[in-house]
Amino acid sequence: MLTLGGAAQKAAERADFARWRQTSANLLKQLKLDYPLAELRHWTVLLLPLFLFLLFWSSVSQPVSGGIFDTLGTESGAELHLVDLNSTFNLTSSSLVNARSLQLILAFSMVIAGIFAVQGTRQNFSRYPYVLRVGLIYLFILIWLGVAAWRVTLSDEQFIAPSIDFLGWESQEWSIVALICIALGMFFYGLLSNRNPRNFEFSLVLIMVSGLVMLAPLNMDQYQTNVSTLVAVWIMFGLGMNIVVGYAGLLDLGYVAFLAIGAYTYAFLSPINTQAKLNRTELNDLGWAIYIGLVVVPLVVFGASLAWHRLGRGNTSNRPAATSALKRLAPLWKNQPPLLVTLALIGVAVGATFLVRAVLEASGQLEVWQFSPFLVSLFVAMFAAAFAGFVLGVPVLRLRGDYLAIVTLGFGEIISLSLRNLSNITGGPSGAVRLPQPVADDTPALTASLAVLYLNVVFILLIILLANRLRNSRIGLAWLAMRSDEDIAQSMGINLVNAKLLAFSIGAGFAGVAGMLLAANQPGGIFPESFTLQQSINVLALVIIGGMGSIPGVIIGAIVLVGLPEILRPVQEYRIMAFGLLLVVTMVVRPSGLLPTPPPALEAEAQNLYQSRREE
């Protein structure tokens, strides 16, 4: 009996032990960190240089007053060779730890903490209730909005509220409306993004990074602001190039042409005889003509062809091969409601603006509501560049690899030479000078620059969202397939002509926006030297160094390629050499780029999470 009792007890103990082991194993499983760690590393690598870059900028004081871009362009190779300021640097050890840098460290810690939070929810996706996940997103959105609102209420001298003159409003009104719009947008985006863990993570990081950006430039001076804007412009430029080269695999060596088209479009459309600041007048006549020709007409035609396709949907085989290019492009959008809706919304928004304007004009209240050419220029620059991309695309459709590179190189040179030699249109070598900035009159110079910087950040976010959507859409898949093997892509039913034209036009459109924003921050003017082969090569290098086809890669690439030469100024004449060495070392150590698209294993993990989340 005794032995039997002992056996029973032993069995019970063993069962207990087994249960304990089971729970602890489960616990361990929950804590399994390999995937989050890999992902964390991925994002830390992304953010660290950004942080260091900002830290550096926040600790360098810049005694030279006045816009340095005023002198830009009178030197050769203007783009990357800003006025040499290294002698004026005041890089003492105490300047590295000051209020600004502490602020940055704080912001950076917030981002890291946020990433950990994301990882926590990611890991236990099927465990935590939906409410909690949504809650987390909104918590961050709230923090973000709080920071933004706080900045809006700060006084004018602290250059806080971006006084961007979209509709002629005062800066604070504008800021409040913008905040409300952003809040609404984030609300809906938050709801949508929770459907897929990858989007969920992406949006969280996006919100946090933009929060960081909100905080960062609090006390930046003119030089720092200008360089940051330049980096921002190059990020947009690189994102466009990333579509052409990274996604679609089309090597374009004349890509700077689209940047130039964007920039010069802004110059064309600016009111003639303007002072350095925008005189809130009408768009000039040329501007209206271009606007109607490039924006209104294509939108109408596109809408009509789309309707034509929608109405006639069903058995495509009964229809003859469509005749116009637009009609043939339409099926590519067939499964792309987001893109469609975006385009339609742009059209509606622009239309509505003009309608409101017309009504106000009739009722005699126009002084309050005068329309800034900035918004119009934006669309025109985008469409003009996209159209140029389309035009370039048509003749080079059948070319591949080396041949394509040569022809696009030629195209870039043609544009570059035209800028220099068509003096009566472009201003020739002395450039298109005294461009207005999109800010209200009598805004201090630094405030204006900061406003443009924020504008840039907003556009970067928009372009990132768009590029990310494209990558994950049918079109993105078609591009990747085409990059992998054109012939097979074709026999899978991909229309190569459409896919290539679309890659060229969308990539060029992004570059157009970048160029337009570049010009918007150069009241001194834009010059042909800023749009040469050198820039095409830079943007290609940027995409390759960052990692082909990777959006975080482009951001890092731009910071390294555009920001680093500035950071290296203290080493004076060895600067370019050190820079070159760094590039070589980078490519040897990380041959597929600094931040390549995550390896399939990570993707697989994300996919599994998605599955388990869906089954929940």
Add this chain to the structure above:
Amino acid sequence: MSLLELRNVHTFYGKIHALKGISLRVEEGEVVTLIGSNGAGKSTTLKTISGITPAAEGNIILGKQEITQLKPDQIVGLGVIQSPEGRRIFGRLTVRENLEMGAFTRDDKAGIAQDLEYVFGLFPRLKERENQHGGTLSGGEQQMLAMGRALMAKPRILLLDEPSMGLAPLLVKSIFEIIKYLNEERHTTILLVEQNANVALQVAQRGYVLQSGHIIIADDAEVLAADPSIREAYLGGH
């Protein structure tokens, strides 16, 4: 009425006259094989049907519709799906993405998901390697992927170009079993190009023999398999 018919089709590569008046037809639900020596024009025939190397002369008719002038993507849209020779898969896309590419022209999500399961059922090896890059698969797996991708397009007629090329005998056998299964159980119409004429003639109902751009013999598969001159030329003489 035949599902696919070629009437006196001529195709050129620049000045090279690759197809010199090919006429053939494939009935609904049939397996038809195209045999011939290297360079006879077998692949060219398939590419011409798919519109990749358009016919310079002659007509290609699918059901009641003339497809000679259509673009490759339009022809794919009509359900004429080719699995090209030489394991041409998307090396930089994952197995799953490769399969999704096959369904590029379709927009019935439910049907695509169903067919994905079906392909994974047919090739369990692919399911195991779902998230691996296509380029890192073994030769045999790549061949399976190429076939699976073609199936994802829900073909009305499947054009298979040498599906057994370079495979171990055991794999060749299973590939042909799948072809047979597709035809008998799924009622897929197949036009099969094969070097492995022996096996091809076993699964096919009819066959054509191609020689330097001409069709020289057209007959039932059994008759071809028994024909001594064909055995001599294409079946290794025994």
